[in-house]
Amino acid sequence: MKKFLNAPETAVDDALAGLAAAHPELAVDRALRVVARASGARPGKVGLVSGGGSGHEPLHTGFVGPGMLDAACAGEIFSSPTPDRILAATRAAAAGAGVVHIVKNYTGDNLNFDMAAELAREEGIEVAKVTVADDVAVEDAGTAGRRGTGAALIVEKTAGARAEEGADLAAVVAVARQAAESSRSYAVALAAGTVPTTGRPSFELPDGLVESGVGIHGEPGRARAPLRPARDLAAAIADAVLADLPRRNEPVIALVNGLGATPLMELYVVYGHVAEELAHRGIAIARNLVGTYVTSLDTAGVSLTLCRADPALLRLWDAPVRTPALRWG
Amino acid sequence: MKKFLNAPETAVDDALAGLAAAHPELAVDRALRVVARASGARPGKVGLVSGGGSGHEPLHTGFVGPGMLDAACAGEIFSSPTPDRILAATRAAAAGAGVVHIVKNYTGDNLNFDMAAELAREEGIEVAKVTVADDVAVEDAGTAGRRGTGAALIVEKTAGARAEEGADLAAVVAVARQAAESSRSYAVALAAGTVPTTGRPSFELPDGLVESGVGIHGEPGRARAPLRPARDLAAAIADAVLADLPRRNEPVIALVNGLGATPLMELYVVYGHVAEELAHRGIAIARNLVGTYVTSLDTAGVSLTLCRADPALLRLWDAPVRTPALRWG
Incomplete structure (x- = not known):
């Protein structure tokens, strides 16, 4: 480690x-x-x-x-x-x-x-x-x-x-x-993070496989499958989230989040395909956030969170914030 | 890859x-x-x-x-x-x-x-x-x-x-x-990033070694040494930067930057020790920024940039900014 x-x-x-x-x-x-x-x-x-x-x-x-x-x-x-x-x-x-x-x-x-x-x-x-x-x-x-x-x-x-x-x-x-x-979320990982006290990755993931449905404490996922292009992975992640997202006629706040060791370039690639997927399904993204915010040590992974948001919630999302990791308004 | x-x-x-x-x-x-x-x-x-x-x-x-x-x-x-x-x-x-x-x-x-x-x-x-x-x-x-x-x-x-x-x-x-x-900078890496077209890390770094003086294009460093505690690494990085930093009686802007795959927890550990080092040497940190901003794909590494800053430069640093990656004021 x-x-x-x-x-x-x-x-x-x-x-x-x-x-x-x-x-x-x-x-x-x-x-x-x-x-x-x-x-x-x-x-x-x-x-x-x-x-x-x-x-x-x-x-x-x-x-x-x-x-x-x-x-x-x-x-x-x-x-x-x-x-x-x-x-x-x-x-x-x-x-x-x-x-x-x-x-x-x-x-x-x-x-x-x-x-x-x-x-x-x-x-x-x-x-x-x-x-x-x-x-x-x-x-x-x-x-x-x-x-x-x-x-x-x-x-x-x-x-x-x-x-x-x-x-x-x-x-x-x-x-x-x-x-x-x-709000609903779903995460996938290409490699598990390593807890310092154990010194070993939380789970072993062979080359060419992606772990689907991981948690943020090194919990393995619910399926392991061959690595696919980001477009297909993004579609699968969006599917998983949307299957359980409340069905209301509201746009969403979309958070594409890195799990700790995923470069921003890759997060934007995923975000682009998530946006395409939602557009195909007629779901408007009212706000988005792309970055590394809710992590699991040095996990190479990405999560998608969607939140149905009415105008009141969007107004609160837009309100000024001044913290080390989130600043706007 | x-x-x-x-x-x-x-x-x-x-x-x-x-x-x-x-x-x-x-x-x-x-x-x-x-x-x-x-x-x-x-x-x-x-x-x-x-x-x-x-x-x-x-x-x-x-x-x-x-x-x-x-x-x-x-x-x-x-x-x-x-x-x-x-x-x-x-x-x-x-x-x-x-x-x-x-x-x-x-x-x-x-x-x-x-x-x-x-x-x-x-x-x-x-x-x-x-x-x-x-x-x-x-x-x-x-x-x-x-x-x-x-x-x-x-x-x-x-x-x-x-x-x-x-x-x-x-x-x-x-x-x-x-x-x-x-401004002067210095970077170290625990693992090289992988250029997508080659599919291999830019350089191989055996277990237990740290590459010191790496560039942001996969350039190997000028020395390879056993991994040391973050305290010692931070001191060595600060040494390297300070040896070449203009000697003026001005405080510094300190940027502790992740190279792409380094968790924020580790960046804050490094920042804490950089701050200690500079305090020991009587150099005031007027402003700081800790995060992942100037990267090299998925390199696990950290860089330190110090910039001597007079009041005019600090005023410009503090001025409002509204970009995807940097927002304040």
Whole structure:
């Protein structure tokens, strides 16, 4: 394994140290691994908190700032942060109007965020939870259900904008739920990432094969097939997402996302074919984002997230955002 | 070789198609491979043009937009665009106040930009050339000299801001030269990228070794050494850059840049140690940028660019920019 790290055990801490050095507008508590806005919580604003295992950067720590999250909590690589740390992030985000927990749907994250919410409520902080479960590669069966992946970005962006303009807790939660429930994702990989502590790729993929339906924690996919031209892969990915996307007469926000080691040139090739596919099916892309935002260490892969968006959601998507990884408006 | 492409021969065209689909604010001429602002050249504004071989995305096509380039020209992978295409980009950028060619220092780019400039002058377009030659891994010896790499971003950003505020050709050129002459870079790689047409990595690097002083076209480095902790690598990279950086009592703009397949987590680890190193040496980092901007296909590597910056240059760095890959202000 070759990585720009000091040691597997210090990867998360060392990356947070770099984040803190690069971004004085963030308050980085390296002991608790909580990243918040240095300006503090704005009195009366609903607070937005997310977090989860590390290895998905810039998600979530790179999305802290005006127009998006108030605080994020980083766990070990691919491992949920503990409740005490999520509680610390919740405190950092609390400003009298309640806090929304945006939680990707994994067993550990659900448990730990729920425990942190209980502890926060005991301190008088109102907490609402919004679950992100967009990955159609996993059937919705039982307690776990679909995994949360790329839609987290769209939920955090739109709900963050709604909170920034002064909406109350119920209104911010409504936007977050709308974005989460309107989004579906699917990912494929050409090569698995390598967890620093194991030093080996999460799964072995022979030459000439593509793994279809991978997760963002090194979970292998639901099918393995010969590598095809990007045009065909993009069509298959779009098929998978559209098969489960809510059928409403709304345009979509389209996110073509690299999983960590995929060059931008390839992401644009995929985006071009996704756009063609959707045009053929009469689905308008109202907004798009092409880049590396929700990752899985150094996985060579790409994910597509589509989110049905009404004018209200598009307005929130367009609203100004100032974070390390997402800036516009 | 595994990539999200249709065929090696169509990679550049397919990526430009995706860029066009994603960014209606850009006018993408796929036949000429020229990317310009869809709004056209603003009368009386100095035009900024850059370009070069493809495979370095988002450089340069992702830097077209208000506050940065007016037009960019994309060659084949790692191969300079031809003079007729650079001429087309120059025409697209010309608005009566002259055009600046920002050229990374490679033999092919120099020749083709010079020929294009001659052709443009015959059409009555005033053209000035600014050469970017920041890579300290290559000795300044003879006609070729140092290679142009990460500093191109800083030159395009600052000169672009100066042009946007209405400065004349001489003033924009002065800023571009100041940024170019004040910048130095150095890059290391853990694994070489793979050119689609060859299907093989540009060089083989055994397990446990790092290639030091690599270029952005698969050029091997000037030394090969055992992989060390990121702290030590960052110190060595900073050493190399600082040994050749102009010695002025000015702070620096620091760019820690991924070469295409390096996760953001690792870039932040490196940035943290670069910041420590510079602090030890009493060099202030006035601004920083951490991300994947000047790449070499899917090379797993990192480059450091430092640019001595006076208050005037910092003001231009901070000015608003609206491009696919760089947005702030």
